[in-house]
Amino acid sequence: MKSIEDLGERRIIEIILQYLEKMPNMPIPFGDDASAIDIGYGKLAVFKTDMLVGKTDVPKGMSLWQAARKAVVMNISDLAAKGVQPIALLTSLGLPRSLTKRDIEQIGKGMNAGAREYGAYILGGDTNEATDLIISCSALGIVKRHLLMRRSGAKPSDIVAVSGPFGKTTAGLKSLLEGLPTLTGMKKTLLDAVLMPHARLKEGLILAQTQAVTASIDSSDGLAWSLHEIAKASNIGFFIDNLPIAKEAEEFAKINNLNPTELCLYGGEEYELVITVAPKLWEKTKNSVEKVGTKLIKIGKVTKEKSIILKTEKKIFQIEPRGWEHFKMTRGATS
Amino acid sequence: MKSIEDLGERRIIEIILQYLEKMPNMPIPFGDDASAIDIGYGKLAVFKTDMLVGKTDVPKGMSLWQAARKAVVMNISDLAAKGVQPIALLTSLGLPRSLTKRDIEQIGKGMNAGAREYGAYILGGDTNEATDLIISCSALGIVKRHLLMRRSGAKPSDIVAVSGPFGKTTAGLKSLLEGLPTLTGMKKTLLDAVLMPHARLKEGLILAQTQAVTASIDSSDGLAWSLHEIAKASNIGFFIDNLPIAKEAEEFAKINNLNPTELCLYGGEEYELVITVAPKLWEKTKNSVEKVGTKLIKIGKVTKEKSIILKTEKKIFQIEPRGWEHFKMTRGATS
Numbered sequence: 001m002k003s004i005e006d007l008g009e010r011r012i013i014e015i016i017l018q019y020l021e022k023m024p025n026m027p028i029p030f031g032d033d034a035s036a037i038d039i040g041y042g043k044l045a046v047f048k049t050d051m052l053v054g055k056t057d058v059p060k061g062m063s064l065w066q067a068a069r070k071a072v073v074m075n076i077s078d079l080a081a082k083g084v085q086p087i088a089l090l091t092s093l094g095l096p097r098s099l100t101k102r103d104i105e106q107i108g109k110g111m112n113a114g115a116r117e118y119g120a121y122i123l124g125g126d127t128n129e130a131t132d133l134i135i136s137c138s139a140l141g142i143v144k145r146h147l148l149m150r151r152s153g154a155k156p157s158d159i160v161a162v163s164g165p166f167g168k169t170t171a172g173l174k175s176l177l178e179g180l181p182t183l184t185g186m187k188k189t190l191l192d193a194v195l196m197p198h199a200r201l202k203e204g205l206i207l208a209q210t211q212a213v214t215a216s217i218d219s220s221d222g223l224a225w226s227l228h229e230i231a232k233a234s235n236i237g238f239f240i241d242n243l244p245i246a247k248e249a250e251e252f253a254k255i256n257n258l259n260p261t262e263l264c265l266y267g268g269e270e271y272e273l274v275i276t277v278a279p280k281l282w283e284k285t286k287n288s289v290e291k292v293g294t295k296l297i298k299i300g301k302v303t304k305e306k307s308i309i310l311k312t313e314k315k316i317f318q319i320e321p322r323g324w325e326h327f328k329m330t331r332g333a334t335s
Numbered sequence: 336m337k338s339i340e341d342l343g344e345r346r347i348i349e350i351i352l353q354y355l356e357k358m359p360n361m362p363i364p365f366g367d368d369a370s371a372i373d374i375g376y377g378k379l380a381v382f383k384t385d386m387l388v389g390k391t392d393v394p395k396g397m398s399l400w401q402a403a404r405k406a407v408v409m410n411i412s413d414l415a416a417k418g419v420q421p422i423a424l425l426t427s428l429g430l431p432r433s434l435t436k437r438d439i440e441q442i443g444k445g446m447n448a449g450a451r452e453y454g455a456y457i458l459g460g461d462t463n464e465a466t467d468l469i470i471s472c473s474a475l476g477i478v479k480r481h482l483l484m485r486r487s488g489a490k491p492s493d494i495v496a497v498s499g500p501f502g503k504t505t506a507g508l509k510s511l512l513e514g515l516p517t518l519t520g521m522k523k524t525l526l527d528a529v530l531m532p533h534a535r536l537k538e539g540l541i542l543a544q545t546q547a548v549t550a551s552i553d554s555s556d557g558l559a560w561s562l563h564e565i566a567k568a569s570n571i572g573f574f575i576d577n578l579p580i581a582k583e584a585e586e587f588a589k590i591n592n593l594n595p596t597e598l599c600l601y602g603g604e605e606y607e608l609v610i611t612v613a614p615k616l617w618e619k620t621k622n623s624v625e626k627v628g629t630k631l632i633k634i635g636k637v638t639k640e641k642s643i644i645l646k647t648e649k650k651i652f653q654i655e656p657r658g659w660e661h662f663k664m665t666r667g668a669t670s
Contacts, residue, residue: 007436016460021447043374045475049427049460051463053464053465057463087372088370090383092473094388101338112354125351125384126471128344129388131390131466136384136461138427140380
């Protein structure tokens, strides 16, 4: 009998899905960033759950306040990718007996901070005893059905863009966990990428309003994985010719003799949005997002051919479907 | 610095609540069975999260299929107490590496079974690696605002009633965990109370329709605790003169020299509804619930005096505010 280490997270999810009866007319299919039910009046209630586990999701150097905030923010990021304002969250806690009253206070403050940063509130939850620290959040929001952004609408010749550069989180993790050196003045940026992630909520909301986005996903499993997910859901491929490597990740790669392309593509927990947009609506879309202070980066095009190709100055190759996966990998093992 | 063992689950929740900013006009206050947001059109989206942790919530003898089903059913029970039909659930899993493919299949099947028994579907979730088995569920339903049942409306002279007798779960646990003997023909009933709990959903839905219920709660923390919660939220007391002891619990207590009153009052995970009803609407309410096959048991009255009094044939005494609490107690320690 196979152990779950052999299976890996994605195969485990496939196995479970086999046994779940499907709700008729699901507004968002299984496996998307969030789920939804039709509440009538042309609206959907969109909700999402994502669990933070101390031993895999809280690196050395992250405080309990930061961990609790992150547990909330990672759920908000998924609603952001759907273009949905989170209204309320529930948090279900598993707490090791070793925690102190001060620890509990930090968890309460961190969860509240994560929610309030994005205009949401924590309405309730559940507290349990567990061996690991567990912070499982659920986020709920309401959206007009026609504004919901899905993964499945990317069309050949659409532009693919991201809400920011990639690679800082993986570089920051390597600095935290492996003690790799960083350039002066760059350390805080890299560590903040790990310890204080931000959901692209205002960008997601404005993108939904443009109605120009044909597919959208958050990049919590890494850029490569996000592209593969859109490709699978939309039945298309990508030609990427402008890899959005963060300059800090590039510098970090240089001084540590790492491959910057790997840092950019195969990391995780970046929380940038990866979107596709019809070419004729690109300028309008770009301008809309600039109004909330963010510059969309055009990284390539959607192709009819199903492969995901990266063209750099030196060569052309396929982007592999890999990234952060529980059970199978340890963080940073991909770079 | 106090450890969380000294604090106990309820104090931990109080500490966390101090740091959570309150959403204005919350339709259901903190600490109720479920939470809600106003979605307009006179309706609320009601949602709930509750986590099952292997080491505290899965007794010896409970299969993974049963554990996964229970994780879903305990969330549905909370929506039942509010009079809300659950539509969809999300499940967030923490899985120990020791699990096999067959174990994962059992978890998938059990979760699906729990949801489908009550007309709900599992729409998605999240899978993680954890030391303990963790099944954290969130349930979502929509209800007309005026039909929502709260904890806070019990009035002096209201009748207090329950949807079934108490004590079987604690007796079943003692049989499972401590090997205490049961009478022939009774074992299955007691074990089923532990292994195959049922949410009183059809009862909760019909009770909400009557609009006669002034307060409602599920009894997952035990009958005594549930009465204290309604008393606190409604600012009243109770005079209980008909303790709803299950005949199987009474027999079990007799042959094991246990106190049946303790089994009935201070257990947990019974999933019966505890409700209060205006006296003039009692007959109508009782008849409505009988139509779905369940006999409400009148156990006493709401009093203006804040204490919770039990009158038995032999004596009169106060029902204490205790029941199952994580960190502080071990299951069954109360009897």
